[in-house]
Amino acid sequence: MNFKFDASRVFFTSDTHFNHMNIISYCQRPFRDIHEMNETIIVNWNNAVAPDDIVFHLGDFCLGGANEWNRILDRLNGRIYLILGNHDIRISGRVSYIGLNTLQCQCAYI
Secondary structure (H helix, E strand, O other): OOOOOOHHHEEEEOOOOEOOHHHHHHOOOOOOOHHHHHHHHHHHHHHHOOOOOEEEEOOOOEOOOHHHHHHHHOOOOOEEEEOOOOOOHHHHHHOOOOOOEEOOOOOOOO
16 A cells, blocks of 8 residues: 655644634634634635644634534635544534544543
């Protein structure tokens, strides 16, 4: 098997907290509101990640249901693999519905 792995095209990230208004004050993020935060993170993400890159997101991706997740995911480059965080648990039963690849250990939530 000839598999070429380009580590320069693999990314790790976490705690984007899309749509989480309170994270702005909790973590003193420099944004006025979630719209500004979401837009800034999406632009920065897409400036770094190409459509065929691999992204491992290590938890706390987004608040909201499948519709909110899809609105964000539709705008992000890369093949995204999600390791569920404590804020992602509510959506975990619907992860396949929203098209994410899920890596989940039964007791290993980040």
